[in-house]
Amino acid sequence: MKIDINKLFLIFLPFTQALTINFFFPLKISEIALLTLLLFYLNKKVISSSSIWFCNTNKILLLLSLIVTLSFIVNIYWSYSYSPKIFPFRINRIGDSFIRLCYFYLCLMAYYVSFKFFVKDIKLLDKWILGALIAAIYGWYLFIFSKLNLPYIKLPGMDEIPLSLNGFIRCGTFKEGNYFGLYLILSAAISFYLKKEKAAWFLLFSVIITLSTISIVSAFVFLVFYFRKIFFKMRFLLKTVPILVFSIFIFTKTDFYKLYIYGKIFDSTKTLTAGNFSKVDRIITGQVAIDSGLDNPFFGVGPANYGLHYDYYNHYKKIVINRDDYFDKLARRKNIRSIPNNVYLEILSEYGVIAFILFIVFLGSILIKCYTLREDALTGGILALMVSLNAFPSFIMLFIWVFISIPFALEWNKRKDETNSSKAILDN
Numbered sequence: 001m002k003i004d005i006n007k008l009f010l011i012f013l014p015f016t017q018a019l020t021i022n023f024f025f026p027l028k029i030s031e032i033a034l035l036t037l038l039l040f041y042l043n044k045k046v047i048s049s050s051s052i053w054f055c056n057t058n059k060i061l062l063l064l065s066l067i068v069t070l071s072f073i074v075n076i077y078w079s080y081s082y083s084p085k086i087f088p089f090r091i092n093r094i095g096d097s098f099i100r101l102c103y104f105y106l107c108l109m110a111y112y113v114s115f116k117f118f119v120k121d122i123k124l125l126d127k128w129i130l131g132a133l134i135a136a137i138y139g140w141y142l143f144i145f146s147k148l149n150l151p152y153i154k155l156p157g158m159d160e161i162p163l164s165l166n167g168f169i170r171c172g173t174f175k176e177g178n179y180f181g182l183y184l185i186l187s188a189a190i191s192f193y194l195k196k197e198k199a200a201w202f203l204l205f206s207v208i209i210t211l212s213t214i215s216i217v218s219a220f221v222f223l224v225f226y227f228r229k230i231f232f233k234m235r236f237l238l239k240t241v242p243i244l245v246f247s248i249f250i251f252t253k254t255d256f257y258k259l260y261i262y263g264k265i266f267d268s269t270k271t272l273t274a275g276n277f278s279k280v281d282r283i284i285t286g287q288v289a290i291d292s293g294l295d296n297p298f299f300g301v302g303p304a305n306y307g308l309h310y311d312y313y314n315h316y317k318k319i320v321i322n323r324d325d326y327f328d329k330l331a332r333r334k335n336i337r338s339i340p341n342n343v344y345l346e347i348l349s350e351y352g353v354i355a356f357i358l359f360i361v362f363l364g365s366i367l368i369k370c371y372t373l374r375e376d377a378l379t380g381g382i383l384a385l386m387v388s389l390n391a392f393p394s395f396i397m398l399f400i401w402v403f404i405s406i407p408f409a410l411e412w413n414k415r416k417d418e419t420n421s422s423k424a425i426l427d428n
Contacts, residue, residue: 005036005037005040006037006117006124006127007124007127008030008033008035009030009113009371010033010124010127010128010130010131010402011127011130011131011134012028012029012030012033012131012133013027013030013128013183013398013402014131014134014135014136014172014173014174014183014399015028015030015131015173015396016030016158016173016174016398017152017157017158017171017174018138018155018156018157018158018172018173019155019156019157019173019177020100020335021156021157021159021288022156026157030398031106031112031398034109034110034113034398037117038109038111038113040270041112041116042251043114049051050115050116051112051116053412053415054391054408054412055116057408058401058408060206060358060361060362060365061108061358061362062352063358064359065104065105065108065363067299067351067355067358068104068303068351069101070299070305071292071300071302071351071352071355072097072098072101072300072303073351074098074299074302075299075300075301075302075305076094077199078090078302080312082312084308084309085307085308085311086285086335087146087211087335087336087337088335093308095303096122096304097302097303097304097305098303099304100303100396101259101303103305105350106398106403107395107396107397107400110405111401111402111404111405114401114402114409115408115409115412116284118405118409118410119409119412119413122406122409122410122413125190125193125194125406126192128187128198128402129190129194129199132184132187132190132191132199132203133199133202135172135173135180135183136184136187136202138158138172138173139158139171139172139173139180139209139210140209142169142170142172143169143170144210146162146164146167146168146169147167149167152169155173159175163177165177165211166211166320170209170210170211170212171210172209172210175393176393177210177211177212177215178210178212178214178215178391178392178393179392179393179397180210180212180215180217181207181210181212181214181215181218181382181388182218182385183290183399184203184204184206184207184210184215184393185203185218185219185222185381185384185385185388186204186381186384186385186400186403187379188201188203188219188222189222189377189378189403190377190378190403190406191203192377192380193375193377193378193406200236200390204219204222204223207252213391214387214388214390215388216391217387218384218385218387218388218428219384221380221383221384221387222381222383222384223380225376225379225383226376226377226380232251246276251321253284254256255284259335263427267389270320270321270322280320281330281331282342282391283319284314284316284320284331285310285339285340285341285345286340286342286345287313287315287319288306288309288310288313288314288349289340289345289346289348289349290339291304291305291313292309292312292349293345293349293350293352293356294348294353295313296352296403297352297353297354299351299352300347300348300349300350300351300352301349302350303350303351304350305351306338306340306346306351307337309349310333310338312424314331314332316331316332339393339394341391341392341393342389342390342391342392343389343392343395344359344360344390346394346395347359363382363385363386366382366404366407367379367386368382369407369408369411372381373407373410373411373414375407375410378407381403385400385403385404409410
């Protein structure tokens with residue numbers, strides 16, 4: 001029986017916690033498949049023209065990779081004027097930082113390998129959709145059964161108690177709901193690109209089960225962009241705006257809106273409330289990231305080292321005046337490795353100002369590339385990605401890098417077709 005590693009890799013992309021083996025970190029089927037594919041490409045002696053073009057068009061990313069590597073090396077030996085925060089490591093301070101560096105390069109490998117096999121056959125994206133549908137259906141199963149207090153089957157590698165909210169398991173095959181939400185949005189974008197409308201709508205609707213505010217907002221951004229030609233037609237506006245205004249008015253009267261939306265956005269951070277709890281927490285972790293990044297502008301504090309500097313830069317008492325003991329304990333995060341929970345701020349803190357700028361330019365260039373290709377589904381996906389990263393645990397996720405390789409493959413194939421057409425005209 002012949003196993004197609006390309007298909008295996010794409011199908012198992014969403015299984016980042018489920019179906020894994022814990023070996024210092026969750027060892028995933030997709031990662032094993034990726035390393036196998038990489039060995040295949042390394043065994044090829046001839047560097048193809050597509051590989052050369054891919055590297056030339058990713059000079060910004062190559063420069064970012066250099067800074068990330070230097071950040072790791074510099075912070076091994078750099079001495080700070082204060083003691084680092086103490087919390088449990090997987091290995092040790094340097095070992096954990098090295099693992100993060102390895103994961104970064106693993107994502108770059110996924111980016112390159114995906115480009116190579118999408119160039120050969122873009123229809124392989126069907127296997128991404130297959131994996132997404134499996135993950136979404138399993139996510140619904142956990143979501144419903146957990147709330148009904150019915151016994152459910154956990155897949156190997158999942159936490160003893162998967163992440164849940166109000167009795168709903170919201171993470172599916174992932175560690176967190178935000179991961180799951182972005183994956184579903186990008187999967188829906190690919191489905192729309194492949195003209196698989198039913199799968200696209202099901203995957204987009206499934207974002208609800210993640211109970212992730214940022215994912216729901218990102219899904220809305222995707223929909224508005226993808227269907228902008230319909231939304232902004234005068235007839236459509238005249239029909240829908242009154243209904244929308246009335247629906248929003250009713251929604252603003254609900255407890256859900258007052259607690260989870262109004263409170264998050266408008267409640268003052270000086271006094272802690274049930275509504276602004278999440279916002280206050282993000283402001284604290286975000287301020288730590290900004291301060292540590294600006295104090296170390298060239299190379300940051302190093303891969304996975306944000307948590308080491310959390311105590312020194314944590315001035316939560318100046319942000320929240322009226323607190324309770326529970327929040328004081330939470331804000332100090334004793335024996336816990338804290339994260340910014342914002343990819344942009346993570347990069348600023350751990351890799352410095354230059355890396356932060358390069359990353360923004362890199363994402364912007366991909367957005368322009370998708371728009372130039374006139375692929376609305378992929379452009380909408382990139383927009384949703386850029387929004388999601390504002391409340392996302394980490395950019396070290398394989399599915400993100402596989403997705404952003406798609407426009408490069410499409411552009412290369414378009415260039416190749418144009419070249420072949422020109423040659424055919426000259427030959428005739």
